[in-house]
Amino acid sequence: MTTNDMTVLGTESKELAIAPVEGEPRILDTDLAEVLGYAQPRDIRQLIARHRTALSELDAVATSEVVVGKGQRTTATYLTKKQSLFIITKAETATAIETTIKVIERFDAYERGMISNAPARDPMDMLRDPAAMRGLLLTYSEKVLELEAAVATQAPKVEAFDRIAAAEGSMCVTDAAKDLQVRPKDLFNWMSGSRWIYQRPGKAGYLAYQDKIQAGYLEHKVTTVSRSDGSEKVVEAVRITARGLAKLAQKVPGARRPGPSTQAAE
Template identity: 40%
Template sequence: MMIGSAAVRRDEAGRFCLNDLHRASGGERRHQPGEWIRLGQTEDLVEELAKSADPRSYPIDTRVGRGGGTYVARELVYAYAMWISAAFHLQVIRAYDQLQAAPAGPSALVALDDPATLRGLLLTYTERVESLQARVHHQEPQVRALQQLSGADGAFNITTAAKMLQIKPRQLFAWLEQNGWIYRRAGSRNWLAYQPRLNTGVLSHKAIVTSGSDDVQRVHEQVLVTAKGLTRLGELINREQLGWTPADHTRGQQLAVPA
């Protein structure tokens, strides 16, 4: 989709890149996608869309690395654009209408009549298959370990989850905050999970009792990453660099904190 001279990418599920939309809107700091994602009304909208969404196509998906960004369903694109301004909202609506009205490309049958085109398509397809097979072979141990862990009992604090994902804890805290998984209330140092993340079972809360210098006991909630959440993070945060092994899975279960 083109908005002015800016191209907005789509992923394989048809979701649009919010980061591209942010740049197309002018790229103001106050309009960063993370600020919009943290809004209560955004959480409610995502939750409503998730009820009727295809399980394979969640309304919002965030990925890192090459081609990364936050990708959202069309309804969320409209909501984000409206949050920025009425003018940008109208611009996005017109861009989407233009995208839908664009004529389809050349007929596949016409292309296959050309021997050179057919040969090129076959070569490209073969290269893609070989590349996918290599990636599947490389990722098989990681995928198997993540699948095993997804069925494990218990949950992990964020520092432990970061160690298991082989990234620094401060990087995971920053990622979770920027991508609408956790937040802090004004004046508080404690992290809390956004309600949609609790509803989908990727995060949970645990009550922690602490004693201050005045010997008064206080109760606060600690955010835990569930086994399901750890699996999801493993898929989102550059799985190719995780290097999971069966030993990692065993160590992870030993470190599990009962939910």
């Protein structure tokens, strides 16, 4: 899920402003990074990228392409409450507890419709309040357990997915379609429309775009075939690597992740 039109609410606490994305409250990744104490807030996007699969199992991942210095582009992520708490546990910074307090309070205030007139409580005041701390730590523990349980249920699928991505070898597009459980025609059409493969005028076969070869998603395999007259010709065919298969499993509509037993054809 992507978004390009964000309306920020709760500007009285800019570092943790709530942004509704398709009706769902979210926090901008760099805002969360600032409260967590990141020297370079955009560095949190590396952590998010490493755990994107787990985040997608918690809630839909909402992203937006933004322009940074000198025309460079990067992808911002808008995190739900569960996704924010998950990233906090993975960040393990010195301000994790204070950040958890802010995140829970901001989302709770938003859900109660009080975001515009209920400024966030100073975390240091809560740290000095034993009753508040007991309630906060209980809530925090419950949220962590919920997140751990949610991620644990997805661990076998994530592990199998990573094994496929790290495997060696390649396969033709038709075999890849079988593994992804989509029609070969649909996979060819998607790859062609998404700038993975193309056809030269007057040629029947497909070729891979260079950027997909450099990314390790595709490769060309040259084979020699015999003509009916006994002569030979060289044929170049597009092959999908294991890494490419894993990427297609994420991108192609209706595709299913290959199971643990799936192996890329040599």
